[in-house]
Amino acid sequence: GESVGLHLPTLSVQEGDNSIINCAYSNSASDYFIWYKQESGKGPQFIIDIRSNMDKRQGQRVTVLLNKTVKHLSLQIAATQPGDSAVYFCAERMASGTYKYIFGTGTRLKVLA
Amino acid sequence: NAGVTQTPKFRILKIGQSMTLQCTQDMNHNYMYWYRQDPGMGLKLIYYSVGAGITDKGEVPNGYNVSRSTTEDFPLRLELAAPSQTSVYFCASSSEGLGGTEAFFGQGTRLTVV
Numbered sequence: 001g002e003s004v005g006l007h008l009p010t011l012s013v014q015e016g017d018n019s020i021i022n023c024a025y026s027n028s029a030s031d032y033f034i035w036y037k038q039e040s041g042k043g044p045q046f047i048i049d050i051r052s053n054m055d056k057r058q059g060q061r062v063t064v065l066l067n068k069t070v071k072h073l074s075l076q077i078a079a080t081q082p083g084d085s086a087v088y089f090c091a092e093r094m095a096s097g098t099y100k101y102i103f104g105t106g107t108r109l110k111v112l113a
Numbered sequence: 114n115a116g117v118t119q120t121p122k123f124r125i126l127k128i129g130q131s132m133t134l135q136c137t138q139d140m141n142h143n144y145m146y147w148y149r150q151d152p153g154m155g156l157k158l159i160y161y162s163v164g165a166g167i168t169d170k171g172e173v174p175n176g177y178n179v180s181r182s183t184t185e186d187f188p189l190r191l192e193l194a195a196p197s198q199t200s201v202y203f204c205a206s207s208s209e210g211l212g213g214t215e216a217f218f219g220q221g222t223r224l225t226v227v
Contacts, residue, residue, distance in 0.1 A: 009153075034215050043117075043203050043218035044156070089155060101146070101216060102172075103156040 012110040019077040021107045023090035026071060030092035035064060035075045038087045038106070047075070047088075077109075085111045115139050119204050119219035126194040126226045134189040134222050136204030144207045145187040146171075146216060147179065149200040156203065162187055194226045 013019045025033070031052045036044035050057045050064045050073075057064050063076040073090050087106040094102060120135045138145065143164045148156040148171075158171030162181040176198060178190040187206075191198060201223050205216040 036218075041221075043205075043220050044216075046215040046217070049215055091156075101156075101158070103148075105153070105155040 009105070010108045010110065012112055013080050014112050015080060015082060017080055019075075019080045019084070019109055021075045021077075021088050021090075021109065023073040023075075023104050024071060025073060025090070025092050025104075027092060027094060027102075028068070028071060030094055032093040033064070033066060033073050034091045034093075034101070035062075035073075036089045036091060036103075037084075038089065040086075044089060080109075080111050082111050082113065085109055117204055117206055117217050117219040119202075119222050121222060122220065123223045124225070126191075126224065128194060128196065128226060130194050131190070131192045132194070132224075134191070134202055134204070134224075136187045136189065136219060137185050138187075138204075138206040138217070139185065140206060140208065140217065141184060142206035142208045142217075143184065144216075145181065146205045146207075147177070147187070147189045148203045148205065149173065149198075150203060150221075151200050159189065159202075191224075196226050198224065199226045200224060 034049045035047040037047050038044045048059045048062050048064050050066050055066050061078045065074045087108050089103050089106045091101045091103045117138045146161045147159040150156050157173045159177050160179040162168045165184050168179050168181050201221045203221050204219045207216040
């Protein structure tokens with residue numbers, strides 16, 4: 001089956017800098033995408049989502065960009081803080097009406113003091 | 114609001130033993146999911162349910178069974194545990210809200226089969 005993948009397994013950034021985490025997806029029919037944050041020993045937490053009819057969505061300090069032409073998703077974190085250190089997953093919802101989510105392997109974000 | 118609650122948090126099983134991982138949610142969500150997470154890997158869907166009485170296989174269903182007798186509960190059953198089932202298991206639920214259908218996750222169950 002098709003799956004979601006990530007370009008970088010680990011990303012290290014200086015505190016205060018902006019972070020960009022990338023994700024490639026392969027199912028052109030997927031209609032909904034989510035970014036999750038997972039801290040050590042915890043379950044994934046929702047960060048931000050975007051529907052396929054949009055190309056950008058902003059939240060508090062986070063922005064998700066969707067490029068359907070190249071099937072690419074990115075998460076931008078502004079002014080990265082130590083509390084942002086975690087593993088970040090992108091997920092796609094298969095456009096089958098079954099509400100199944102397919103997750104990528106995750107990128108570990110390390111914030112350097 | 115408890116959200117999604119999983120029990121137990123940790124468990125060690127011997128090969129061939131069986132157990133049930135419990136999951137309950139208090140958000141009245143129709144959709145519930147079981148995932149496993151292996152080290153360095155993304156979440157893999159084991160089973161999911163779109164409502165009470167309805168379940169379906171995900172990507173990696175072999176060795177597992179589920180039931181959904183109520184909206185709130187979605188237990189995952191392991192029969193004849195194998196070392197390959199050593200993993201962290203996450204239960205999740207979601208709704209069909211217009212604002213989005215993100216899944217809410219439990220804290221996970223860390224299972225070791227020895």
